[in-house]
Amino acid sequence: MITRTDAxxxxxxxxLANYRQQFALPEQTIYLDGNSLGALPKRVKQxxxxxxxxxxGNDLIGSWNTHQWVNLPQIVGEKIAPVIGAAKxxxxxxxxxxxxxxxxxxxxxxxxxxxxxxxxxxxxxxxPTDLYIAQGLQQQIGSTTCRFxxxxxxxxxxxxxxxxxVVMVTxxxxxxxxxxxxxxxxxxxxxxxxxxxxxLAHSAGVMPIELDTWNVDFAVGCTYKYLxxxxxxxxxxxxxxxxxxxxxxxxxxxFGHKSPFDFDPTYAPDSGIKQYLAGTPAIISMAAVDSALxxxxxxxxxxxxxxxxxxxxxxxxxxxxxxxxxxxxxxxPTDASQRGSQLSYQHPQAYGLCQALIKRxxxxxxxxxxxxxxxxxxxxxxxxDVYDAVNTLCEVLDNGEHLAIEWQTRQSVT
Amino acid sequence: MITRTDAxxxxxxxxLANYRQQFALPEQTIYLDGNSLGALPKRVKQxxxxxxxxxxGNDLIGSWNTHQWVNLPQIVGEKIAPVIGAAKxxxxxxxxxxxxxxxxxxxxxxxxxxxxxxxxxxxxxxxPTDLYIAQGLQQQIGSTTCRFxxxxxxxxxxxxxxxxxVVMVTxxxxxxxxxxxxxxxxxxxxxxxxxxxxxLAHSAGVMPIELDTWNVDFAVGCTYKYLxxxxxxxxxxxxxxxxxxxxxxxxxxxFGHKSPFDFDPTYAPDSGIKQYLAGTPAIISMAAVDSALxxxxxxxxxxxxxxxxxxxxxxxxxxxxxxxxxxxxxxxPTDASQRGSQLSYQHPQAYGLCQALIKRxxxxxxxxxxxxxxxxxxxxxxxxDVYDAVNTLCEVLDNGEHLAIEWQTRQSVT
Numbered sequence: 001m002i003t004r005t006d007a008x009x010x011x012x013x014x015x016l017a018n019y020r021q022q023f024a025l026p027e028q029t030i031y032l033d034g035n036s037l038g039a040l041p042k043r044v045k046q047x048x049x050x051x052x053x054x055x056x057g058n059d060l061i062g063s064w065n066t067h068q069w070v071n072l073p074q075i076v077g078e079k080i081a082p083v084i085g086a087a088k089x090x091x092x093x094x095x096x097x098x099x100x101x102x103x104x105x106x107x108x109x110x111x112x113x114x115x116x117x118x119x120x121x122x123x124x125x126x127x128p129t130d131l132y133i134a135q136g137l138q139q140q141i142g143s144t145t146c147r148f149x150x151x152x153x154x155x156x157x158x159x160x161x162x163x164x165x166v167v168m169v170t171x172x173x174x175x176x177x178x179x180x181x182x183x184x185x186x187x188x189x190x191x192x193x194x195x196x197x198x199x200l201a202h203s204a205g206v207m208p209i210e211l212d213t214w215n216v217d218f219a220v221g222c223t224y225k226y227l228x229x230x231x232x233x234x235x236x237x238x239x240x241x242x243x244x245x246x247x248x249x250x251x252x253x254x255f256g257h258k259s260p261f262d263f264d265p266t267y268a269p270d271s272g273i274k275q276y277l278a279g280t281p282a283i284i285s286m287a288a289v290d291s292a293l294x295x296x297x298x299x300x301x302x303x304x305x306x307x308x309x310x311x312x313x314x315x316x317x318x319x320x321x322x323x324x325x326x327x328x329x330x331x332x333p334t335d336a337s338q339r340g341s342q343l344s345y346q347h348p349q350a351y352g353l354c355q356a357l358i359k360r361x362x363x364x365x366x367x368x369x370x371x372x373x374x375x376x377x378x379x380x381x382x383x384x385d386v387y388d389a390v391n392t393l394c395e396v397l398d399n400g401e402h403l404a405i406e407w408q409t410r411q412s413v414t
Numbered sequence: 415m416i417t418r419t420d421a422x423x424x425x426x427x428x429x430l431a432n433y434r435q436q437f438a439l440p441e442q443t444i445y446l447d448g449n450s451l452g453a454l455p456k457r458v459k460q461x462x463x464x465x466x467x468x469x470x471g472n473d474l475i476g477s478w479n480t481h482q483w484v485n486l487p488q489i490v491g492e493k494i495a496p497v498i499g500a501a502k503x504x505x506x507x508x509x510x511x512x513x514x515x516x517x518x519x520x521x522x523x524x525x526x527x528x529x530x531x532x533x534x535x536x537x538x539x540x541x542p543t544d545l546y547i548a549q550g551l552q553q554q555i556g557s558t559t560c561r562f563x564x565x566x567x568x569x570x571x572x573x574x575x576x577x578x579x580v581v582m583v584t585x586x587x588x589x590x591x592x593x594x595x596x597x598x599x600x601x602x603x604x605x606x607x608x609x610x611x612x613x614l615a616h617s618a619g620v621m622p623i624e625l626d627t628w629n630v631d632f633a634v635g636c637t638y639k640y641l642x643x644x645x646x647x648x649x650x651x652x653x654x655x656x657x658x659x660x661x662x663x664x665x666x667x668x669f670g671h672k673s674p675f676d677f678d679p680t681y682a683p684d685s686g687i688k689q690y691l692a693g694t695p696a697i698i699s700m701a702a703v704d705s706a707l708x709x710x711x712x713x714x715x716x717x718x719x720x721x722x723x724x725x726x727x728x729x730x731x732x733x734x735x736x737x738x739x740x741x742x743x744x745x746x747p748t749d750a751s752q753r754g755s756q757l758s759y760q761h762p763q764a765y766g767l768c769q770a771l772i773k774r775x776x777x778x779x780x781x782x783x784x785x786x787x788x789x790x791x792x793x794x795x796x797x798x799d800v801y802d803a804v805n806t807l808c809e810v811l812d813n814g815e816h817l818a819i820e821w822q823t824r825q826s827v828t
Contacts, residue, residue: 024471033475040471045463048698052462056644057438057454061447061777069645096693098667099513106554124679129668129693132681136666140520141555148679175677224694230470231483231697251665252550253512254543262782263589265538265562267546279510279543280638283645284462285696363475368676 002314002321002387010310010383015303019379022295023228029361030385030392035202035342035375036365038228038292047291051284072286073234073255073277079293080236083227083301084200084219085210092273093236093289094255094281097201097220100237101133101168103249103276104218107239108166108195109137109144110247117165121194122148123156127174130199134168153178157188164194171209172202172340175367177332179203179340183214190215201225204236206308206341206378208301211238218243226341226377227296229289237276245271253278295379307378308341311386315343315374318390327397331371342375352402353393359405360396362389416728416735416801424724424797429717433793436709437642443775444799444806449616449756449789450779452642452706461705465698486700487648487669487691493707494650497641497715498614498633499624505652506687507637507703508669508695511615514634514651515547515582517663517690521653522580522609522632523551523558524661531579535608536562537570541588544613548582567592571602578608585623586616586754589781591746593617593754597628604629615639618650620722620755620792622715625652632657640755640791641710643703651690659685667692709793721792722755725800729757729788732804741811745785756789766816767807773819774810776803 011017024040025031031039055063064070076093084091094100105120120134126148134146144165151159153173160167167189172179182198189196197218203209205226211219219238223229248269254260255277258270269275313336319325328345347353347370354366364374374389396402425431438454439445445453469477478484490507498505508514519534534548540562548560558579565573567587574581581603586593596612603610611632617623619640625633633652637643662683668674669691672684683689727750733739742759761767761784768780778788788803810816 024467026472026474029474031474037470037475037478039474040466045466045471048462048466049459052454052459052644052702053438056451057459058440060440060443060445060453061451061779062772063645064451095509095513096667096696098669098693099509099665102665102692126679128671128674128677128679131679132666132668132671135681136662136664139662139666140664230466231477232694232700233698234696235693248550248553250550250554251513251516252546252553253510254546255512257542257546260542263542265540265542265545267549278516279512279649280646282510282648282696282699284647284702285699286646288466288698358476365475 002317004384004387007314007383007387014307016307016378019295020382023380025380029363030389031363032374032376032381032389033363033365034377034381035225035373037231038225038377039380041228041292041295043294044230044288044291048284048288051287069283072283072290073281074274076286076290076293077236077273079290079296083296084204084221084238085208085212086238087212089272090241091236091238092276093223093234093286094277095235097199097222097235098129098133099251100220100235101130101197102137103251104197104220104237105134105137105166105168106250107243107247108197108218109141111243112195113144113165117163118143118145119164120144120146120166120168121151121156121159121164122146122168123151123153124148125153125173125175126168126170127199127201130168130170153180157185160188160192160194162192164192166195166197168197170199170201174202175344175371177339177342177344179338182216186214186216202340205296207305216240223289223292227292229292230285232285233289234282234286239273239276244273249276251278255279255281304378308376309336311376311378311381311383312336312339312341312343314383315386315390318387322390322394324394324397341377342373344371344373346370347372349402352405353396355405356396356401357393360392362392416731418798418801421728421797421801428721430721430792433709434796437794439794443777444803445777446788446790446795446803447777447779448791448795449639449787451645452639452791453794455642455706455709457708458644458702458705462698462702465701483697486697486704487695488688490700490704490707491650491687493704493710497623497710498618498635498652499622499626500652501626503686504655505650506690507648507650507700508691509649511613511634511636511649512543512547513665513692514649515544515611516551517665518611518632518634518651519548519551519580519582520664521661522611523555525657526609527558527579531577532557532559533578534558534560534580534582535565535570535573535578536560536582537565537567538562539567539587539589540582540584541613541615544582544584567594571599574602574606574608576606578606580609580611582611584613584615588616589758589785591753591756591758593752596630600628600630616754619710621719630654637703637706641706643706644699646699647703648696648700653687653690658687663690665692669693669695718792722790723750725790725792725795725797726750726753726755726757728797729800729804732801736804736808738808738811755791756787758785758787760784761786763816766819767810769819770810770815771807774806776806
């Protein structure tokens with residue numbers, strides 16, 4: 001029988017306990033949606049205000065140099081690099097995951113696509129924007145097909161063959177929270193002469209990642225989830241050094257030119273990671289990323305992973321203790337090592353349940369048609385939050401609050 | 415003989431005089447670089463702080479709906495529409511000019527490219543990123559060539575012929591400030607069966623633009639110059655209604671899907687302007703755009719243009735009055751109706767001159783190898799600013815301050 005005192009004791013022994021005070025979290029709220037939008041680090045408030053009021057307002061155009069705006073994509077990239085196991089000069093911050101995947105898929109096809117290798121291989125349960133980007137590219141260049149419709153995530157490994165130019169995979173599934181073995185997938189891809197692009201949206205910042213060691217070719221990732229950089233914050237891109245200067249990404253904007261301020265009419269790409277930049281970076285949003293990443297400077301991601309596993313494990317143990325497993329079907333792997341930092345459950349009234357929890361100050365999220373996701377951010381979620389959240393969940397279900405809400409919602413829609 | 419009193423009287427009669435107090439401008443500075451980075455509107459401070467502290471910090475994930483984050487690209491687009499002479503549902507805010515040009519050039523080639531129409535036509539003095547994007551696309555799709563090397567801006571009109579799929583042109587040249595006749599270029603393009611894409615970076619917000627009336631096919635533009643939306647703020651895209659649903663832009667991210675929150679693995683583009691979105695928008699930067707645009711709600715752009723012409727005309731008259739025209743060669747058209755809201759001069763020590771002016775609090779900018787640009791933002795630049803700036807310029811030249819600085823700079827580089 002797990003008690004609240006047990007949870008309190010886990011919090012007292014938590015080596016990450018001090019991180020919570022670095023975040024501006026609302027009172028009376030248990031925020032279990034950091035897998036969708038990370039909470040606001042207090043330092044970001046100050047940094048954004050300084051960027052707008054002093055740098056833009058007062059120092060104006062000169063800030064491109066004096067405040068290093070022009071180098072912000074690289075500066076931020078170098079802060080992300082250790083978080084994802086990358087040596088220097090391979091990571092840069094820019095654009096969105098969608099735009100960055102377009103660049104990388106184009107480069108991968110240039111490098112490895114051919115009549116005998118006509119496929120981008122993915123799975124139908126990958127995050128939709130990744131699949132959409134591959135479909136958009138397929139339509140543009142004609143010669144490549146994105147195979148995903150007949151491949152489920154668990155079949156991906158076996159589907160890698162000599163006809164695949166590039167494997168496109170997300171480490172942690174957005175819906176199920178299932179974590180794939182990127183090292184094994186990379187090995188298999190390389191055995192068959194394929195390249196691999198990994199989407200780290202649901203893993204960067206919440207577990208150790210070893211891109212260089214795993215020998216991954218390319219990666220993209222998101223800074224607004226576990227890296228806490230703000231809504232729609234610029235994404236990042238990783239290109240393994242062996243692919244620098246071997247192909248040209250197609251969105252050849254001036255920030256990717258080897259010397260943009262020469263204003264030469266002919267494009268000549270930078271020979272390194274800077275080539276992956278396109279247009280002028282969104283400085284205010286990127287300053288927030290830069291500041292948010294300082295929280296990771298002295299952080300041991302193994303500690304983060306350990307606490308993440310504790311939180312998800314505790315949550316599900318409490319679900320079992322409250323005998324809720326018949327109503328809530330766990331979609332995520334039961335083996336904690338096989339999942340990311342979220343738990344997804346199927347429930348026939350998942351929408352109503354999610355709304356009822358939000359009314360009670362427990363923020364989770366709903367994914368159509370019948371999933372409720374709980375995300376656990378080890379930097380600010382406590383074991384007692386987990387305990388209290390499951391208690392609230394239990395009360396909501398006991399009182400039928402989720403049913404009332406669903407009924408109201410339906411009524412308002414019809 | 416023009417006196418400071420004349421300039422003061424012009425300021426007193428200025429119907430836009432009250433706009434200046436809406437901006438947070440530094441003391442003791444005359445900012446003539448709004449054509450590069452617009453000044454900070456005071457309201458933007460408040461809006462960014464609210465977006466970060468309350469919306470993100472307190473309301474967290476729910477803000478996507480409650481604070482309309484999810485609709486921000488369209489909301490901002492509809493505010494830009496009247497500024498560029500576009501009816502509703504044709505403009506959206508997203509990404510950078512570079513990324514947006516990539517989308518539009520791809521669509522234009524899909525619609526109109528063929529073996530008999532193999533060219534994107536531009537000019538070698540167009541802004542480099544526009545040319546780079548066309549070159550990047552050319553390399554990716556193979557079948558199209560960007561013709562620009564043998565075409566100067568003034569030859570563009572005559573170079574339009576039946577082999578051109580799409581004309582890519584910037585209304586106001588970034589270097590010379592020369593303004594092209596977009597209506598005439600559009601007519602000529604259409605006579606020859608070509609499409610036209612217009613870059614409004616240096617014109618949006620500083621002069622009336624009539625995209626619908628001129629019958630332009632596509633446009634992109636920048637919000638961080640005369641629209642004052644902050645460094646690297648998201649750009650905009652205009653697609654004339656007749657081209658909606660006729661082609662698919664290639665960067666097919668989830669925000670361009672007709673129903674992104676269904677999470678369907680198959681891409682199905684939105685039938686309207688929303689298709690031109692790619693990934694998740696950078697909300698903090700875009701909130702700044704949204705707020706900055708409120709300054710344009712009740713603004714008559716004809717007043718802005720009239721004042722813009724007065725400012726550039728006064729500046730050059732004062733240059734003449736001080737007998738500086740032998741040292742400073744005007745690169746911009748002498749006929750004010752033929753130019754945008756900037757004046758560019760050639761000077762052998764342009765770099766030193768620019769730095770010496772900045773030291774004295776007059777902010778202009780330098781473009782290699784020997785140009786100095788003065789940008790005039792009618793919403794916050796006064797006639798007295800122009801008077802004082804030319805006085806300072808005269809003093810700098812008289813004292814040889816620009817020579818001293820150039821020497822120091824050279825020394826520090828070697």
